[in-house]
Amino acid sequence: MTEPLLRVRDLRTYFVTAHGSGTARAVDGVSFDVYPGETLGLVGESGCGKTVTALSILRLVPEPPGHVRPGSLVEFEGRNLATLPPAELRAVRGREIALVFQEPRASLNPVFTVGDQIAEAAVVHERLSWRAARARAVEMLALVGMPDPAAQAGRYPHQLSGGMCQRAMIAMALVCRPKLLIADEPTTALDVTVQAQILELLGRLQAEFGMAILLITHDLGVVAGAADRVAVMYAGEVVEQAPARELFARPLHPYTQGLLASVPRVDAPRAAGRLPAIPGQVPAATAWPPGCRFHPRCPYAWARCRAEAPPPLDAGAGEPGAHTVRCWLLTEPQRRTPRP
Amino acid sequence: MTHGAGPAPLVRVEGLVKHFARERRWFGLGPPAARVRAVDGVSFAIAPGETLGLVGESGCGKSTLARAVVRLIEPDAGRVTVAGEDVLALRPRALRALRRRMQIVFQDPAGALDPRLTVRAALAEPLAIHRLARGAEAARRVAALLEEVGLDADLARRYPHELSGGQRQRVGIARALAVEPQFLVLDEPVSALDVSVAAQVLNLLAELQRRRRLTYLFIAHDLAVVKHIADRVAVMYLGKIVEAGPAAALYAAPRHPYTAALLAAAPVPDPGAPRRRLVLPGEAPSPLAPPPGCPFHPRCPHPKKDARCRTDPPALREVAPGHAAACHWAEEPA
Amino acid sequence: MTAWHWLALAAAALAALAAVAALRRRARRTARGRRFFRHPAAAPGLVVLAFVVTTALAAPGLAPYPPRAQLDIVRLADQPPSLRHPLGTDLYSRDVWSRLVYGARVSLGVGALAMLVAVTLGAAVGAAAGYFRRWPDALLMRVVDVGLALPRIFVLLVAVALWGHVTLGPLVLLIGLTGWFPTSRLVRAEVLSVRERDFVAAARALGAGPARIILRHVLPNAAAPIIVSAALGIGNVMLLEAGLSFLGLGVPPPMPSWGNMIADGWPKMAVAPWAALAPGLAISLVVTALNTVGDALRDALDPRAESA
Numbered sequence: 001m002t003e004p005l006l007r008v009r010d011l012r013t014y015f016v017t018a019h020g021s022g023t024a025r026a027v028d029g030v031s032f033d034v035y036p037g038e039t040l041g042l043v044g045e046s047g048c049g050k051t052v053t054a055l056s057i058l059r060l061v062p063e064p065p066g067h068v069r070p071g072s073l074v075e076f077e078g079r080n081l082a083t084l085p086p087a088e089l090r091a092v093r094g095r096e097i098a099l100v101f102q103e104p105r106a107s108l109n110p111v112f113t114v115g116d117q118i119a120e121a122a123v124v125h126e127r128l129s130w131r132a133a134r135a136r137a138v139e140m141l142a143l144v145g146m147p148d149p150a151a152q153a154g155r156y157p158h159q160l161s162g163g164m165c166q167r168a169m170i171a172m173a174l175v176c177r178p179k180l181l182i183a184d185e186p187t188t189a190l191d192v193t194v195q196a197q198i199l200e201l202l203g204r205l206q207a208e209f210g211m212a213i214l215l216i217t218h219d220l221g222v223v224a225g226a227a228d229r230v231a232v233m234y235a236g237e238v239v240e241q242a243p244a245r246e247l248f249a250r251p252l253h254p255y256t257q258g259l260l261a262s263v264p265r266v267d268a269p270r271a272a273g274r275l276p277a278i279p280g281q282v283p284a285a286t287a288w289p290p291g292c293r294f295h296p297r298c299p300y301a302w303a304r305c306r307a308e309a310p311p312p313l314d315a316g317a318g319e320p321g322a323h324t325v326r327c328w329l330l331t332e333p334q335r336r337t338p339r340p
Numbered sequence: 341m342t343h344g345a346g347p348a349p350l351v352r353v354e355g356l357v358k359h360f361a362r363e364r365r366w367f368g369l370g371p372p373a374a375r376v377r378a379v380d381g382v383s384f385a386i387a388p389g390e391t392l393g394l395v396g397e398s399g400c401g402k403s404t405l406a407r408a409v410v411r412l413i414e415p416d417a418g419r420v421t422v423a424g425e426d427v428l429a430l431r432p433r434a435l436r437a438l439r440r441r442m443q444i445v446f447q448d449p450a451g452a453l454d455p456r457l458t459v460r461a462a463l464a465e466p467l468a469i470h471r472l473a474r475g476a477e478a479a480r481r482v483a484a485l486l487e488e489v490g491l492d493a494d495l496a497r498r499y500p501h502e503l504s505g506g507q508r509q510r511v512g513i514a515r516a517l518a519v520e521p522q523f524l525v526l527d528e529p530v531s532a533l534d535v536s537v538a539a540q541v542l543n544l545l546a547e548l549q550r551r552r553r554l555t556y557l558f559i560a561h562d563l564a565v566v567k568h569i570a571d572r573v574a575v576m577y578l579g580k581i582v583e584a585g586p587a588a589a590l591y592a593a594p595r596h597p598y599t600a601a602l603l604a605a606a607p608v609p610d611p612g613a614p615r616r617r618l619v620l621p622g623e624a625p626s627p628l629a630p631p632p633g634c635p636f637h638p639r640c641p642h643p644k645k646d647a648r649c650r651t652d653p654p655a656l657r658e659v660a661p662g663h664a665a666a667c668h669w670a671e672e673p674a
Numbered sequence: 675m676t677a678w679h680w681l682a683l684a685a686a687a688l689a690a691l692a693a694v695a696a697l698r699r700r701a702r703r704t705a706r707g708r709r710f711f712r713h714p715a716a717a718p719g720l721v722v723l724a725f726v727v728t729t730a731l732a733a734p735g736l737a738p739y740p741p742r743a744q745l746d747i748v749r750l751a752d753q754p755p756s757l758r759h760p761l762g763t764d765l766y767s768r769d770v771w772s773r774l775v776y777g778a779r780v781s782l783g784v785g786a787l788a789m790l791v792a793v794t795l796g797a798a799v800g801a802a803a804g805y806f807r808r809w810p811d812a813l814l815m816r817v818v819d820v821g822l823a824l825p826r827i828f829v830l831l832v833a834v835a836l837w838g839h840v841t842l843g844p845l846v847l848l849i850g851l852t853g854w855f856p857t858s859r860l861v862r863a864e865v866l867s868v869r870e871r872d873f874v875a876a877a878r879a880l881g882a883g884p885a886r887i888i889l890r891h892v893l894p895n896a897a898a899p900i901i902v903s904a905a906l907g908i909g910n911v912m913l914l915e916a917g918l919s920f921l922g923l924g925v926p927p928p929m930p931s932w933g934n935m936i937a938d939g940w941p942k943m944a945v946a947p948w949a950a951l952a953p954g955l956a957i958s959l960v961v962t963a964l965n966t967v968g969d970a971l972r973d974a975l976d977p978r979a980e981s982a
Contacts, residue, residue: 147622161623163623192397193602193623195605196604218535220607223609224611260609262535264562264565265567265609266591266608267613269588277536277540
């Protein structure tokens with residue numbers, strides 16, 4: 001079994017709220033691995049902590065009000081990014097690990113051309129001359145499938161469509177051939193046909209460069225098509241983790257099951273009557289429920305769930321640790337009958 | 341055109357056109373600037389109690405269409421008939437009365453509620469405008485509306501920023517229902533909501549439709565959502581409807597290549613599903629300069645695409661009972 | 675000045691402090707309140723304003739002498755501050771402290787009322803221009819452009835000169851009518867952005883007419899520039915009134931206003947500086963307080979600072 005490229009163990013990132021209504025424990029003990037060349041999908045709804053997780057890996061969380069708790073391990077190629085000195089961390093950001101955001105136009109500087117912005121990354125990390133960097137920028141734009149890359153390099157972000165901006169962002173991220181690309185909702189703001197293009201592009205680039213991708217999204221359909229393994233987040237924790245096929249075929253955590261059941265699908269006949277929806281709403285990060293955080297919304301919850309938070313338990317599919325679930329139902333499967 | 345056989349339609353839209361022109365230079369005296377053809381001749385009809393799903397990507401004009409149908413925007417041409425009344429020809433007073441029959445729910449629940457009004461004030465406003473209830477009677481109605489959309493009565497005291505996205509959207513729906521409309525235009529009502537909350541709101545909308553016998557124009561970019569709730573579906577591209585028909589038929593056997601491409605691109609939560617390798621190249625052209633001939637032809641992957649597609653804009657014509665498509669090759673499935 | 679007067683003055687000061695402290699406690703609960711008091715000068719500014727308003731309201735209780743009373747023109751003119759006259763007397767042997775306290779009423783009153791006129795007119799014009807656009811907007815904004823181009827003091831001078839003797843009411847009106855132009859621009863800009871928001875479209879879809887929409891939805895959400903304009907506007911008007919009075923064209927004597935007190939005391943600066951210094955310092959203090967409160971309000975109400 002190969003060594004993971006990125007090992008996250010017990011990552012905790014807390015935020016102090018402005019007027020002391022408590023501490024928001026946005027990421028509260030998240031652990032996962034990303035292996036070289038694979039795509040790990042991190043799935044969850046808003047408020048589950050997935051974006052904060054991505055930012056915490058590269059320590060991009062604004063330090064007041066947030067902070068990554070001591071004891072968090074973010075091991076990349078043997079070094080703990082959570083405790084790395086700033087100069088070394090800067091060498092990792094952009095060169096070894098790159099980040100692509102959701103809103104491409106918001107992440108690009110409006111007063112510089114896209115070509116200049118891509119070139120800047122090359123200048124900073126690889127110390128190329130400006131001319132060489134500009135040439136590399138045009139190469140990258142061609143690589144990400146921009147039509148007429150030389151001309152596009154001279155355009156400003158507001159002159160490009162959403163899809164083109166996202167391609168430019170990807171080009172910027174890949175300039176230094178990083179080993180890991182963290183993509184935070186890269187296609188959410190795009191049309192579905194453009195989304196398909198971008199996902200196909202990411203797949204092609206991954207195969208070509210052999211890089212790993214941490215794909216963060218709320219869209220289960222995207223994850224099904226693009227991810228090798230999936231981690232489902234809820235309330236600051238990873239509640240289920242499995243290879244993609246396994247997760248969709250055999251979802252074990254009631255939250256995962258609820259999500260899958262409540263998503264309307266193009267390929268299924270129209271559901272007669274109601275969509276099974278998860279009752280209630282995501283709790284606030286300042287007040288996670290005690291015990292299992294999903295218990296207030298879970299159809300199977302019983303006393304143990306309210307009292308004790310379940311650790312990730314092995315679902316026993318294939319290799320040990322391949323499919324883990326934070327749910328007591330794994331120890332008492334006979335309780336998997338919904339309450340009346 | 342483009343509605344199934346059955347009772348007379350509650351809503352009929354004919355040849356609706358809305359162009360936006362850039363402001364003329366020289367203080368309004370210069371030559372007319374380029375026009376954005378946001379809605380370029382759209383026609384459809386909705387039967388009472390039916391849900392028409394309108395899908396399209398960004399820039400296709402569906403939001404403009406939504407607002408034009410309820411006359412929040414003045415169309416440049418065309419006719420809109422709701423419950424027998426010609427919406428576009430009404431004088432202000434009659435239009436206000438007709439607004440009791442048709443309402444609209446917006447996409448962004450945060451922006452759709454006045455941040456300075458409590459929920460109670462927001463729900464009581466339509467009652468006051470149309471003189472339906474005041475004082476204690478209004479309070480009663482507000483409580484009833486909240487219950488109907490599944491919200492606690494004590495949320496009435498809260499302000500929008502104290503509610504979650506799903507709760508705000510329910511308030512927006514309640515507000516639209518306050519005047520007891522027959523026809524509801526829903527402009528991307530669940531697009532801004534989380535998956536699990538969206539499912540709750542979709543269920544609510546279906547139940548309300550059953551209970552109050554509502555007619556819906558449901559606008560969305562998510563095909564899966566539309567499939568779940570719509571009886572008939574119309575697909576928009578660059579301001580025109582390119583295909584319209586019964587939902588089941590349209591999803592099973594689309595007749596227009598764009599519809600087929602949309603279906604192929606829609607992500608499916610099943611890793612084992614056959615990945616339809618139909619990725620549409622390029623992006624939608626700017627509505628300022630639509631291509632000649634068929635507006636879709638530059639991106640069209642149809643094997644039989646030919647010169648006629650480049651020069652001759654196809655009309656929306658019936659290719660199966662109740663099912664129309666604007667493509668020269670629409671006789672066979674795309 | 676008897677002991678009672680000193681006690682009353684102390685009471686007024688304490689009342690002002692207590693009121694501001696209570697306000698601060700309540701403000702801690704909202705984000706806007708906290709942002710307001712984050713300014714170090716906001717709370718002292720509020721205390722000064724509260725104190726001045728309290729003394730103006732309680733003038734009869736705080737002034738030992740009637741403001742227009744000439745006590746003894748022979749022996750008590752231009753007397754320096756003493757226990758009986760804490761701020762001395764002026765050239766007509768009137769008690770400066772009493773005049774100051776009653777003058778606060780006039781200066782603040784003129785400031786507040788003229789500002790009210792200006793802000794109301796400015797908000798109305800700005801809202802109409804911003805909401806209706808097209809030709810009403812074009813027309814109104816051209817009027818505003820002309821108004822902004824004319825120097826205000828000049829216009830007032832001409833008006834007063836043509837009118838002859840101006841009493842207090844018409845003076846307030848004149849100052850207000852010449853001061854609404856900047857407010858209308860600010861309000862128009864705010865209204866232009868508010869009217870695009872979905873809840874305004876929702877109100878139109880519900881059948882609301884323009885009046886209801888502007889009064890109930892647009893203006894309350896465009897209130898920030900109006901409030902800030904108001905706070906800063908009072909200060910401007912007070913300075914303007916002082917200037918006019920100094921030129922002899924403002925509040926008609928013998929009614930005391932801080933401006934005409936300076937005008938009276940100015941020729942005697944070498945001999946009896948307190949007569950002009952007291953009102954001068956008072957104006958400076960109040961206008962500074964108004965400006966700091968206005969700045970703090972602007973930051974507190976800034977929508978970009980709102981989270982979510």
